[in-house]
Amino acid sequence: xxxxxxxxxxxxxLNVQMTKEAHxxxxxxxxxxxxxxxGFGGIANFLFRHAQEERNHMMKILEYILKRGAExxxxxxxxxxxxxxSINNCFEKIFGHEVxxxxxxxxxxKLSQEEEDWATWNFMQxxxxxxxxxxxxxxxxxxxxKIAGGEKMSSNALYSFDRDMEKTSDExxxxxxxxxxxx
Ligand code: FEO
Numbered sequence: 001x002x003x004x005x006x007x008x009x010x011x012x013x014l015n016v017q018m019t020k021e022a023h024x025x026x027x028x029x030x031x032x033x034x035x036x037x038x039g040f041g042g043i044a045n046f047l048f049r050h051a052q053e054e055r056n057h058m059m060k061i062l063e064y065i066l067k068r069g070a071e072x073x074x075x076x077x078x079x080x081x082x083x084x085x086s087i088n089n090c091f092e093k094i095f096g097h098e099v100x101x102x103x104x105x106x107x108x109x110k111l112s113q114e115e116e117d118w119a120t121w122n123f124m125q126x127x128x129x130x131x132x133x134x135x136x137x138x139x140x141x142x143x144x145x146k147i148a149g150g151e152k153m154s155s156n157a158l159y160s161f162d163r164d165m166e167k168t169s170d171e172x173x174x175x176x177x178x179x180x181x182x183x
Pocket of ligand 1: 054101
């Protein structure tokens, strides 16, 4: 008896998105290491934490594919992007990356609607909400930096920004605890 509840197209698209989240994790990890090497411990800590969140997103998709009786395909993760040129550029790149990921999430929502796979459509709504939060977070940090001078931020402003980032919460929610209402 076939218990697979995902179509071939949806399963393939979910597997692609799973790897995309893993790639996002690697990008945050590489930026975190870069920031740490520049001496920005607060920013590095924030980015390391975010790398873990992206890995949780990957796990959330993996668990969903398994739950629906389809095959998970773990493949190679592309290399992270090149290092940023500055702290401002780092967050610009992050914002760009999140917007790119939002587009990928929307494609999956559209596909699930076309296939009338309402379970996947519903599952993907969590990611739609999460992307709004992640874009807002990156936007707010970019706004802060813009006020402080953007690319021309003084050493003092960079120091304060890094210290502020140090104070942000260290908590990373496990994938199984996140819900549509509580991302
Ligand atoms: Fe999992 Fe930042 O998107």
